[in-house]
Amino acid sequence: xxxDLSLDSxxxxxxxxxxxRTATALRSAGFDALLIHSGSPFTAFLxxxxxxxxxxxxxxxxxxxxxxxxxxxxxxxxxxxxLLFHSPRDYWHEPPRAPEGxxxxxxxxxxxxxxxxxxxxxxxxxxxxxxxxxxxxTLADLPEESRNPPTLLRALxxxxxxxxxxxxxx
Numbered sequence: 405x406x407x408d409l410s411l412d413s414x415x416x417x418x419x420x421x422x423x424x425r426t427a428t429a430l431r432s433a434g435f436d437a438l439l440i441h442s443g444s445p446f447t448a449f450l451x452x453x454x455x456x457x458x459x460x461x462x463x464x465x466x467x468x469x470x471x472x473x474x475x476x477x478x479x480x481x482x483x484x485x486x487l488l489f490h491s492p493r494d495y496w497h498e499p500p501r502a503p504e505g506x507x508x509x510x511x512x513x514x515x516x517x518x519x520x521x522x523x524x525x526x527x528x529x530x531x532x533x534x535x536x537x538x539x540x541x542t543l544a545d546l547p548e549e550s551r552n553p554p555t556l557l558r559a560l561x562x563x564x565x566x567x568x569x570x571x572x573x574x
Contacts, residue, residue, distance in 0.1 A: 411573060412506035415468065418570035419485075419510050422465060422563070427481035429559035434532065435550075437480040441537025442472045442490075462536045465564060468507055471500045476522060484512050488522050491515045536560075 430438060442463040445454040457473045464470065466477055467487060474490035491499045503513055516522045519542040527533075535543060535551050 411570065414568075414570035414573055415507050416510060418568040419466070419507075421568050423479075423481070423485075425563040426479055426560070429556055429563060430481065430534065432559055433534065433553060433556035435534040435553070435556060436532040437478065437534070438556075439526075439533060439535045439537075439543070439546075440466070440477040440479070441535070441540050441543075442467075442475040442477070443538060444540075445473050460537055461564070462560065467503075467511075468505075469500075469503060472503075473500070474522075476526075478526065484510065486525075487511045487513045488516050488525050489513055490522070491517060493517050 426438065430436065440463045441460060443458065443460045445457040447454050457471065459470050459472060463472070463475070463477055466479070466485060467475075469475075472489060476488040476490075478486040478488070487503065489500075489503055491502065493499070502515060503511075514525055516525060523542050530546050530550060533546070533550060534553050534556050535546050536557065537552075539551075
């Protein structure tokens with residue numbers, strides 16, 4: 405791969421393109437901002453072990469980190485995406501390592517240790533904010549019509565079908 409076609413430069417162009425696509429989808433669905441939850445690991449029934457974590461594909465479209473459980477991405481057209489990266493203080497388990505690499509220059513990144521810190525980093529009101537992800541207790545006050553809105557999901561699914569050069573290179 406030539407230097408000007410590195411994954412880093414391709415990812416920067418990818419972000420510019422998906423920012424444009426997301427802004428269009430948000431406008432057409434009547435929203436001004438978007439929250440995307442990375443997902444949470446599931447614990448096996450009657451066990452203390454968790455199944456392997458699989459991140460929300462909408463989250464992965466933006467963030468090239470599959471190991472970011474319980475993280476949240478806030479996208480508001482015209483602003484840098486805000487990544488609230490969940491990094492718990494835990495005696496027994498090593499938390500995910502902090503985001504690093506060229507891609508992080510395109511995001512505002514805050515490490516949050518728990519649900520209270522995550523919530524404190526977000527607005528207290530949700531005017532015209534959509535949410536994509538599994539149910540999340542921390543965001544229980546989001547209006548029901550803002551959670552996984554079908555019109556927005558359809559538009560974003562259509563956008564995700566067309567792959568950027570970054571996605572093709574990956």
